[in-house]
Amino acid sequence: MQITGSQSxxxxxxxxxxxxxxxxxxxxxLPGCESVERVSPELFRVVVVSAIGPLRAKFNGDLRLTQAQPPESCVMVFEGQxxxxxxxxxxxxxxxxxxxxxxxxxxSAQAQVGGKLAQIGSRLIDSVARKMSDDFFEAFRKLVVPTPSPSITAEADTATPASAKRSSGVPVWVYAAAAVTAVVLGGVLLR
Structure with missing residues (x-):
């Protein structure tokens, strides 16, 4: 399967x-994440518990960063059981x-699944993966871009004309890409 997308x-x-x-x-x-351990500068070990329909499993996986060009790009190779x-x-x-x-x-991600995961309906898997990704980025934004305090927001609202304000809604994201590290592993394993 091929998965592509973007996130602002x-x-x-x-x-x-x-x-x-x-x-x-x-x-x-990452919803259901029990642990993320950095084993080396390039290797993460991730443990995620998730349920898809009648299946519930603990996924143990490795995610290796390759071709890293901080802070511009990288390639991630992942595998989880x-x-x-x-x-x-x-x-x-x-x-x-x-x-x-x-x-x-x-x-952009390419992934393959096997075992019982490959037998589950793709709509159910897509829905779980989409929800997991949305939840990840909502939490990620709260940690990386803290919301201003109400007094600062009120001052900014009076100083900014309505026509200049932009919505910062959470765009729908891609079922994977570990925001990249963990989401690729968690989301793609469920896809």
Missing amino acids: IAAPRHQVWAALNDPAILKGC GGAVGFGKGQATVELLDVGSATELRY
């Missing part, structure tokens, strides 16, 4: 890169681009 994050690229490589931030943002439920493996390319004061995260 209202923070500088170096800050987004650092957050995506911080095991504590990744663990705190969910015991009798199945496995997932693949590769994702992630690119971070400056867009004004924000960062655009672009990704």
